[in-house]
Amino acid sequence: MVAGSLVTMGGSTLFVRAVLDTLTSGAASPDLRTRVAQELSDIAYRSTGSLGLTPWLAEKLTHADRESMFEPLRAALHDTHAPVRRHTAMALGHLGDARAVEDLTVLLDDENDHVRHAAAQALAKLTG
Template sequence: MKFFIRNLKNDQWRVREESAEALGEIGDKLAVEPLIEILNDENWHVREAAALSLGILDDSTAMEPLINMLQDEKDSVRYGAALALSSVGDNSAINNLKLAANDESLMVRQIAEFAIEEINSRTLE
């Protein structure tokens, strides 16, 4: 795991992207903070991979940074953030997801609606 965390700072964006994906697959919560840090990466592929991995890791520490990613310039990143929030989010994410449900991108709108349903279903349990 340390290998992948170290590679989040690699000069090659593909290495950073693949490392972010691998950290999600490994599933160790020690990767949460390093993944949050690269949500500001200059490359949207890396930001998207980090968001999706944070959703897999399902740690509430990532909720606020993921909410911020709903404003990303790239629709794929907004999609990844909304999908991650379907796992990580709680009721405090709902208003931001409602805004995302009006996104210009159809895929973002659909996944935001899904995330809202997921969060609501968890609060009913």
């Protein structure tokens, strides 16, 4: 319901900005940051097939939205909570932006095996 209202008020850009702001908020709980990172990964995945932002919103992710996602996602790779790093790595892989290769390569040495696996999968998507 909130997502639909944000899209109605400001299009995909407002929705994406609200989600990114939550991801990078120091006040957001680890569980909320994890859920937001997962949602961003889902959004990035759906955008590879020209689907809507969410299963119930037909609004598409624009090129500008994809660009605006890159730096906050890149920063979230350093989150202290491993599930956030995992979903963020997946999101960057789905976005398909080769600028993420170096950051994702660093995650191959992450202490968490799920993060390492997500980084390896993302790198495979980005490098073929």
